[in-house]
Amino acid sequence: AQRVTQPEKLLSVFKGAPVELKCNYSYSGSPELFWYVQYSRQRLQLLLRHISRESIKGFTADLNKGETSFHLKKPFAQEEDSAMYYCALNSGGSNYKLTFGKGTLLTVNP
């Protein structure tokens, strides 16, 4: 069965420190993975998708099929990065159904 696990509900770092938000997945097919961000009481926005291999707002994520992971990283956290981050897996194949992890609330302290 498809599953997305984000082991940390809360993560707190200081401004300028590196940050890593963990995501592990379980899926029998070829995975397609995403990171979404939700700023306080706003809508979810796409941050990254693994197939585009891009860097958005300084964040990167690499798909590691051996470890079934898709961790989100940023070398120097900023206060405006404080938000809820969701890892998501396309578990529907061509039907494109996203299964989300439970999210990690990142707080960047000044």
Added chain:
Amino acid sequence: DAGVIQSPRHEVTEMGQEVTLRCKPISGHNSLFWYRQTMMRGLELLIYFNNNVPIDDSGMPEDRFSAKMPNASFSTLKIQPSEPRDSAVYFCASRVTGGGYTFGSGTRLTVV
């Protein structure tokens, strides 16, 4: 483009009442998704439609929940009768084939 539009933004209702949440997807998007967000369970997919046809409603928690998409520009999620445990933020999202999800701002439902 106004994005995915959901209404109402907030809804407070008494237990036992019928609640209807509305969603207008982005014009041209052919898939629509309803999600429920709670602190305990995170984001759960309730149901999704492709070309107005329900594809997977396995996430709908109970028969009290129903969803319709009568045309490409409108969908409703109905809860009848509502219960306090239905209190959550309900998100609608749409996408076009080959594109990513675009989420609405959500409806915050409180059942007292």
